[in-house]
Amino acid sequence: xxxxxxxxxxxxxxxxxxxxxxRYIKHPSVFRKAVSAGGSxxxxxxxxxxxxxxxxxxxxxxxxxxxRVLKKLEGIVGMTDTAQTRAGQGWSFGQGGHVVPGxxxxxxxxxxxxxxxxxxxxxxxxxxxxxxAHTRTxxxxxxxxxxxxxxxxxxxxxxxxxxYYPAPLRAAIDAMNEKVLKGVNNGVxxxxxxxxxxxxxxxxxxxxxxxxxLDDILGRQRYLCGAQQTEADWRLYPNLVRFDxxxxxxxxxxxxxxxxxxxxxNYLRDLYQTPGIAAVSDVEAMKRAIFGGNxxxxxxxxxxxxxxxxxDRAHNRDRFRKAA
Numbered sequence: 001x002x003x004x005x006x007x008x009x010x011x012x013x014x015x016x017x018x019x020x021x022x023r024y025i026k027h028p029s030v031f032r033k034a035v036s037a038g039g040s041x042x043x044x045x046x047x048x049x050x051x052x053x054x055x056x057x058x059x060x061x062x063x064x065x066x067x068r069v070l071k072k073l074e075g076i077v078g079m080t081d082t083a084q085t086r087a088g089q090g091w092s093f094g095q096g097g098h099v100v101p102g103x104x105x106x107x108x109x110x111x112x113x114x115x116x117x118x119x120x121x122x123x124x125x126x127x128x129x130x131x132x133a134h135t136r137t138x139x140x141x142x143x144x145x146x147x148x149x150x151x152x153x154x155x156x157x158x159x160x161x162x163x164y165y166p167a168p169l170r171a172a173i174d175a176m177n178e179k180v181l182k183g184v185n186n187g188v189x190x191x192x193x194x195x196x197x198x199x200x201x202x203x204x205x206x207x208x209x210x211x212x213x214l215d216d217i218l219g220r221q222r223y224l225c226g227a228q229q230t231e232a233d234w235r236l237y238p239n240l241v242r243f244d245x246x247x248x249x250x251x252x253x254x255x256x257x258x259x260x261x262x263x264x265x266n267y268l269r270d271l272y273q274t275p276g277i278a279a280v281s282d283v284e285a286m287k288r289a290i291f292g293g294n295x296x297x298x299x300x301x302x303x304x305x306x307x308x309x310x311x312d313r314a315h316n317r318d319r320f321r322k323a324a
Contacts, residue, residue, distance in 0.1 A: 002090055003124045007115050009089045015124050022196025024189050024203070029142035030123040035130070035149045037156060043132055043139050045153040050139070051078040051101045052146075053110055053129040055091060056282060057289030059185070059238035060143040061127035066234050067150040069276040072159045077150070082110055082127060084294040090125045102133030114138060144177070147231065164231040172225045176232040180224075183210025184239050192251030192296065200252070208255045211264065218263035222270070222320035233271060240268045244307055245283050246290050250297040257307075269315040283309060 003015045019025045034041040035050060052068065054061040068077060080098060082091035091110040099106050100113055107113060111125040117138040129141040130149075140146055151164050165173060183206050190203025214236070217224065224232045239247070240258055247253040259265050272278060293301030 001124075004111050004114055004121050006122055007118075007120045009109070009111050011089075015122075017124075018193065018195045021199055022194050023199040024186070024193040026186060026189070027124050029126065029140070030121070031117070031129070031138040031141045032145065033139045034145065035132075035139060035153045037153050043135070045149075045157070046134075047076045047154075047157050048078070049132060049134050051080065051131045051133060053080055053082055053091070053113070053127055053131065055082045055084075055127045055289070056285045057084070057295055058127050059242060062238035062280075063143045063235060064128035064130075064146045064150065065280045066237065066277065067147040067164075069280055070164065070234065070274075071150050071154065071161045073150060073154055076154055076157050083289060086294050088294075091127055100136075101131065102136050144235070147234070151231065162229065164229065164234065166228075166230070169225050169228075169230055173230050173232045176224050177235055179210065179213075180232065180236045183207060184214075184236060188239055188243075188247045188251055188253055191253045192247065204253070204255070207253060211256070211258075211261065215261040215263045218267050222317050223267075227321060229271075229274070237268070237271050237277075240264065241272065241281050241283060241311070242286055244309065245287055245304070249304060250290060259307075259309075266315040266317055269311055269313055270317040272311040273315070278311070281311075283311075 001013055002009060002011045003013065005014055015027055017024055017027055033043060035043045035045050037045050052064055054065050068074060068079060078101065080093070082093060085092045089109045089111060093108055097106045097108045100116065103116070105116065110129065113129070113131060114121045114123060114125055116136060126141050128143050128146055130139045130146050132139050148165065187203050187207035187210060191200055191207060194200040194203055214224070221227065223229050224236065243253065244257045244259055248257050258268055272281060287303050289295050290297055291299065291303045
């Protein structure tokens, strides 16, 4: 996929995520600053100051897209979609390019924004990426941290919205996040991107053991951490909504579909039907990005027609007592 090496793009994968034994291990993000409500972090929350770079194809970026909608930040934080292109240099803005907010610089690739922030940057170039137009730098490219900022930092400027990381549930949310990260978020990538049979089977077994456990939990309560939606649900959702159409087929995660899990399948429809979520859950666009020839699945560019998902079907999650 290529990466930046001392400020220069190289097509060589010098920061490979395939490690010893053919195992997939995600590289840590390099930009780790934070936006805060009062600005004590050095980056004060302000309408129009920050810009989010995403891609429809990427489940990590999808988290940030979801929180931008859930927290009603569409008019407060700008957003630009990117895409992989054949023989390109990572995430691209297309032939017309993109004028970086706060500058007069027109760029074609996201990696050019990274080197605006750090001319000597050595890093994989990933989405989501959060840019500050005032200081003309990248604030953060770690999805878990960006969604925390979106959950709380901009509350003074946005319409009322639920708190997805409430203090009484934080320990439970953190524990669930760790389970989902290891078993599902990284599990599907381990299945799809491992370079040895042994590594693939390790990821495969862990993935389906985790899905089995989550289905059991969701047989007892409406959401992962109880009666209300939390951050943990929305960190899982991007993998669930892609699973049957992309991961089952293209990543060889083919023991069971989400549709085969009675609780996970109804839970997925419950989340999908949350106001605003369907509009940022275009599964057909995700499939085109993954199977169309420029994504991580190499093939002839033919995009599978199916399966039918029926995410707008009725679900049975109302049988659980609603949160107060």
